Amino acid sequence: MKNFKENLNPSKILVLGFAILILIGAFLLTLPIATEDGKGLTFLDALFTATSATCVTGLVVVDTGDTFSMFGELVILSLIQIGGLGFMTFATFLFTLIGKKITLKERIILKEAFNATSTNDIAKLVKKILIFTVIAESIGGIILSIRFSFDMPIGQAIYFGFFHSISNFNNAGFDLMGEFRSLTDYVDDPFVVLTVCFLIILGGLGFIVINEINDFRETHKISLHTKVVLSTTITLIVGASILIFLFEYGNDKTLGPLSSTGKALGALFHSVTPRTAGANTLPMADLTHATLFLTIFLMFIGGGSGSTAGGIKVTTFAVLMATAISQLKGKEDVVLFKRRIVLESILKALTVAMSGIMIVIIVTFILSITEQGHDFILYLFEATSAFGTVGLSMGLTPELSPIGRIIIILTMFVGRLGPLTLGFAISKRRKKEAFRYPKGNIMIG
Template sequence: MIRKIVEKLHLDPPKTLVLGFALIILLGAFLLTLPVATIDGAGLSWLDALFTSTSATCVTGLVVVDTGTTFTLFGQLVILSLIQVGGLGFMTIATFFALIMRKRISLRERLLLQESLNQVSIEGIVRLAKLIIIFTAITEVIGGLLLALRFSFDMPVGRAFYYGFFHAISNFNNAGFDLMGDFSSLTRYVSDPVVTLVVCAMIILGGIGFIVVSEVFEYRQTKRLSLHTKVVLYTTACLILIGTGLIFILEYNNPKTLQPLSPLGKVLGSLYQSVTARTAGSNTLSIGDMRQSSLFLIILLMFIGASPGSTGGGIKTTTFATLIGAVIAQIKGKEDVIFFRQRLLPHVIYKSLTVTVIGMLVVIVVTMILTITEAGAEFLMILFEVTSAFATTGLSMGLTPLLTPIGKILIILTMFAGRLGPLTIAFALAQRKQKEYYRYPKGKIMIG
């Protein structure tokens, strides 16, 4: 259906991506308004259904109603389907079915795949889509089985398997939806090494990007890693370790978070919050009870987000690394940004700066508006919620269910922009480079 609409409208890849996600969100919202979708038989209101569908499709995880106690099996499966399609991209799913039916993948469809997966060329794009589907299926099955085995000690086996696979799919796609009830997420498993380590692994594998995963698995044969993969792995490891250490220190004596836990529980709780802040959305500590310093740290981690070509959001780890590299190079008086003995081209730095500034502007503008519409809420809570929406993280201090209708609409638009905005902007910039036939004379301004 989407393909026929696109062909009639003659849309370019970025516009097609936006239209495709919008149509999926609207379809999901319609299904969630049906009486069969909710336990009370009334269905969600259109605004709440649109919010939930947007959050699931944009793999965010912010919710206005509790997923586990509001929706029937039908409603939960709708949400799970939206998460899977939103995480992998509708073009990846469409390509998978086209390959099953032995249909030829056209050049236009390859271009759409390139845009959807944030790749620089169409070379090998169909092979990459196949690998993504296979890797996703294997990872979600293994993660689902491990979680199901652990949950089987706390609930009937049938429910344990359903819960295991739901949370595996949700967290691999960095969505953060949960079925535990009362907006509690995975807080009851804060000291559980199996749940913590399995879910953290799912989040990390879903968040580092499929290109990185592919290169790591093929390393035995190729004996090489691209600069992109090296930067992603190094930056991801640093952010996780630094985040874990700082949360451990800041929350160590907080009686509402880490203090009551065992030493192992403190480490696991700190690790989980550090990992999930990078766009996953589930949590094992009560976010609203964390100290302001920890919340501000999480805001920074959420804004950075996951890596390009992944299921996560944010400005991306490579963008952050590029900006830090540019700052260090400037301080040292060097002209080039060097990573692993390779020089970054100037346009990469400009793109990184553009994505970051636009992301900051979105967060600032929406936060300012919400301070007016949500007058009773604290500033930090509003900033946290907006950053979570933009970075498609899904962590919440508890403001989302209390939002006014205008507030809900603004967060919906922020989630949508966060999922598609930076990616589409980067693609558009790459396509609009024009040769300059003249240059203006140099001018000087004072900086700093």
């Protein structure tokens, strides 16, 4: 047992922690009290739902609002909150409450979880994260509760408001609207659209970025990481909003019937939600192929490092684009905001992106075998959505075979923890090579 504990590096602890949390959630969702019909879910469906909630994805095999009792919904909401912020965040908070000091190993685990560059003041960062989360989710919950109170009883409106606020801040995308319709009833409602967009963006920026922005008045410094995350996020949202507006403008099943304001709100929301949120105001199956392909691209990129979002992350995308541009211009160095990007970061970005591409390709290939009878874009869309922990679906998820569900469960798990984290967790520690091979040259392009 002692050797087992010693061999648990931070990455392995994160993987095991998430796995245990998922299994506990799956067990609770199989209980009769968890569903409206008093029968509970089958273990596979419960495992799928628990994985989707813990990995803050939002893909569902049964409709959340129609299937689960309040107990089941609260289990899902708890998994979303713990999975979104990370179980180590809550453990640190509890340790602080009881006066237990945070050990160096625990600080390293938290550093791994948040993709932080240092273990210094990591406990203070956790406190700030929890405070910020409570404030953001409360403000979002209050606004949504007020809006929903016009459509339902006040008690239900408050419950719905805070459920959707927590779900979307954590980029989970679970909803209680019923019939798999998500937020399509509010496609042109500025209160719902703008509030949910704001929650998704805040949750997807990354807590390191949020902390730097909060401390800017005192420090007057913004790191390269924060500059890259903010600039890339704004560029993707604005660019995607314009393209979706153009692609769907004349589509009678999506933006076509809406007013100019409604069209703008619909395009904005659909440019934000692929950051790995999963809620949707436009019917996914009715989108043009151009919009679907753009959505797949955005889902694959995801949000910021150390956030509730998935995907390869916007920093990875930015580094790869900067590298390509530098090579095309014949420059030796890769530069972002007048800072030279080190080779290690470039190689890591390339590894993350290639790992993601290979995972999506393999999952798409398997789904095309196990789930025959659908258009290819459905398989690609579902695989990318699961890897990016997005939760958007064109309707394939509820129809998945048992094998298909297991494949998506594994994909969501890998997508949430990240290919590199899982790779380090199952591999041995790096060893310094005793010798190096002579250099070789290969023709590229």
